[in-house]
Structures are given as C-alpha cells and as structure tokens.
C-alpha cells in the first residue's frame with residue numbers, strides 16, 4: 001500500500017492520532033469534561049464549535065477483560081462484522097481495497113430527526129505498533145478512520161449531508177500470566193481501549209440535537225461493540 005496516493009496522508013494521520021490517543025486526559029490539554037461513565041468505561045468530550053457547528057472532540061477510555069487489542073481492532077476494522085454492532089449504520093460499501101490493512105468505505109447512517117441523513121467517505125487503516133514503552137510487553141493495535149474525497153461520490157449531491165470525521169481506536173493488551181504455569185486463558189488477558197473521535201456534522205444541525213445524539217449514541221456504541229467482541233471471541237483461541 002506504500003505506493004498508493006493516500007499513503008502519505010495515512011502515515012501522517014496514524015502517527016498523529018496514535019500520539020494523541022496515548023496522551024492521558026490530563027495531558028491532552030484542559031477542557032475535557034467527563035460526560036458518561038459505566039463501570040470501567042469513561043467518556044470525555046470538549047465543547048468546540050466551528051462556524052457555529054458542534055465538532056466536540058470525544059475521548060473514551062475503557063478496560064475490557066477476556067479480549068485482546070488485536071481482537072478488538074480486527075472486529076472494528078473488518079467490514080463483515082459492522083452491521084452486527086454499528087446500530088446507526090444504514091448502508092456500508094467498500095469502495096476500494098487499497099491493501100489488506102487499508103480499506104475505503106462509504107457509509108450512510110440512519111436519519112436522526114430533526115436533522116437530515118448523513119453519509120461519510122473514509123479510509124480505514126489497521127496497524128500493529130511496537131510497544132516502545134514496555135519492550136517485552138504485548139503489542140499495541142490501532143485502527144484509524146479518516147474522511148477523504150472520492151470522485152464517484154461527491155459530497156452533498158443526493159439526500160445525505162456529508163460528514164467529516166477522524167477516529168482512532170487504540171488498544172493495549174494486558175497479560176497477567178497464571179501463577180501455577182498453566183497455559184494462558186482468557187482470564188489472564190484484558191484490553192485497555194482508547195477511542196478518540198472528532199466529527200464535523202457537515203451541514204448545520206442544532207447544537208442541542210447533536211450533543212444529545214452523541215451523549216446517547218457514543219456510550220451505547222462502545223458498550224455494544226465491546227460486548228460484541230467478547231461474544232464473538234469467547235470460545236475461540238486468543239488472537240494476540
């Protein structure tokens with residue numbers, strides 16, 4: 001994929017997004033407010049507007065037992081699972097298979113009254129990163145989704161308003177080996193998940209509507225998605 005026209009943008013965006021995701025909430029600059037909490041899951045947002053449009057950055061951190069970062073990223077990246085966990089998805093098309101770790105998607109999401117329906121075109125890239133903090137620690141896996149143009153799907157031509165997004169899912173696997181030297185099982189693994197997203201809703205939508213949508217949909221999405229991965233992997237060999 002390194003000769004593809006998008007490759008320079010992909011390289012730059014992945015490095016930038018991973019660096020941001022790895023920073024703790026405190027380091028990320030002030031203004032983060034905790035807006036949802038459920039067990040290990042904590043969701044923060046910063047209230048930001050561009051030309052009067054809500055583009056609140058979101059950062060969620062979660063720890064899930066029994067699954068690995070590779071399994072989480074694999075189920076987030078691969079198109080064949082998406083209708084199972086992405087509840088607001090109406091239509092998903094893979095426009096281009098750039099390489100086995102990079103896909104180009106067109107998605108339309110269900111209309112959310114009173115706003116008009118949205119669609120999005122984005123490249124999606126999955127990558128294993130060396131764990132440079134803890135040399136012999138398990139690898140870090142990430143998926144970065146970033147809006148892009150596409151000649152066959154110009155923005156705002158049909159009924160949908162085109163949205164623009166940058167999303168980073170960063171996963172760190174933790175292994176607590178069993179004391180008695182028995183083989184590793186799912187009880188000995190957990191995954192620390194950091195999900196960052198910035199969504200520009202494209203055309204105008206009432207700030208109150210957008211903030212209500214995000215407050216409802218993001219916690220639902222992360223809980224449903226992680227439960228889905230747990231369910232899909234529970235009787236399968238661990239994917240490191």
Ligand SMILES: CCCCCc1ccc(-c2ccc(S(=O)(=O)CCO)cc2)cc1CCc1ccccn1
Pocket residue numbers: 086088107109110112115116118120145163165167197199201205209210213214217218221
């Ligand atoms: C009036 C509503 C306007 C915004 C609607 C909107 C915007 C963005 C998105 C969205 C959010 C996450 C991604 S992803 O992380 O790349 C995963 C692949 O699907 C892609 C798209 C969705 C939705 C629809 C509502 C909504 C808001 C959050 C979470 C879920 N649904």
